[in-house]
Amino acid sequence: MFLQKKITLLNYKPENNKFNAVFKYILPFLLSILFIWLVGFFFCNSLRPFQYDDSLGKYIHIPGTVYRQRSEGFAATHKGLFGVNGIADISKISKKKIVVWGDSYVEAHQVGDKQKIPQIITEKLDQRGLGGQLICFGVGMSGDSVADYYFEIPKYESAIEGIVAHYIVITGLGDILPDQATDNKKGIFTSNPLLLSEDNWKPRFQKIKNLFYKLQLSFIWKPLISFPATIAQLRFMPGKQSRKVNNEINEKSGDVYSDQFLIKSWNYLLGKLKVQTEHPLVFVYAPTVPEIRNGKVLTASPKNESIELFIKIAGTYDVQVLNATESFVSFYEDTGLFPRGFANTEPAEGHFNRYGHAIVASIIVDHFVNKKNKQ
Secondary structure: OHHHHHHHHHOOOOOOOHHHHHHHHHHHHHHHHHHHHHHHHHHOOOOOOEEEEOOOOEEEEOOOOEEEEOOOOOEEEEEOHHHOEOOOOHHHOOOEEEEEEEOHHHHOOOOOHHHOHHHHHHHHHHHOOOOOOEEEEEEEOOOOOHHHHHHHHHHHHHHOOOEEEEEEEEOOHHHOOOOOOOOOOOEEEEEOOEEEEEOOOOOOOHHHHHHHHHOOOHHHHHHHHHHHHHHHHOOOOOOOOOOOOOHHHHHHOOOOOOHHHHHHHHHHHHHHHHOOOOOOEEEEEOOOOOEEEOOEEEOOOOOHHHHHHHHHHHHOOOOEEEEOHHHHHHHHHHHOOOOEOOOOOOOOOOOEOHHHHHHHHHHHHHHHHHHHHHO
């Protein structure tokens, strides 16, 4: 009798027990949300909130924030003042400064702060006994172009003391051609008429993006704005998928432009850039080589003729152009590794990996030190 009552009590489940609903529905829901948040926090790109910088007259990422990149590479970038990554306040450092300019290749969210071109340059200068005198920092944002550098070089020289040289990283002819589409049109380079101008670009949806960033809900924002495109990319049937053509190659090849057009455009551009600073101005050309096409590794750059023309014209303005092609190819031949690509992307595609950053940094350091020794 006693045993029967005990079994009855153990099996007792009150029909109106409100805790049943909590454990059956609400708790699993909350645990699921927590799991999604944790996955999003560790494995999704975070948002990049902006603020306006009066001294530079442009929007920069909010200093003190940390951007996590997960879709290409796996790294965190710490945002500093003046839009400088990896350095909290470059203006408080009294050393002479080398500036590296570029777009997303210099912004370099795909690698950690210590693996970016400017930080590697600083490290290599220190190894050569110049660390007490010099430091390097980068100014780069996805979508930036040569038109942005034209307007920003004098602004940075005014806001930050001690700048002694400027290196501009370009990865294709589209970076130095007029009439190119950009993600954020702050500086514009047009051909008809030949003109460098500014468009008062400002980021959209900043208040709500800042809120999502503070709540660590970046993984919700991206799907919201990219939902239509994401649906279009979904595949529900197995089978061969055609590989997309690299649009950057087509857009930046320069093949559709006549030599006359290139000469006119580049004379205008270089003439304008040269008067923006009294310090050395150097371009670093880092094309997409080696690259993989049709299952083969190609080491020849399809842009050699046009870039040689740019190098020739630049020389008339006392502007040097350093070509990273041979260094990239030699690195691949010696190691079998590519300067682009990550474990979670296609090999030889996309932005510089840590090897690419190290190669470009070495090229800049060698050039700067050799020139310094000759003075």
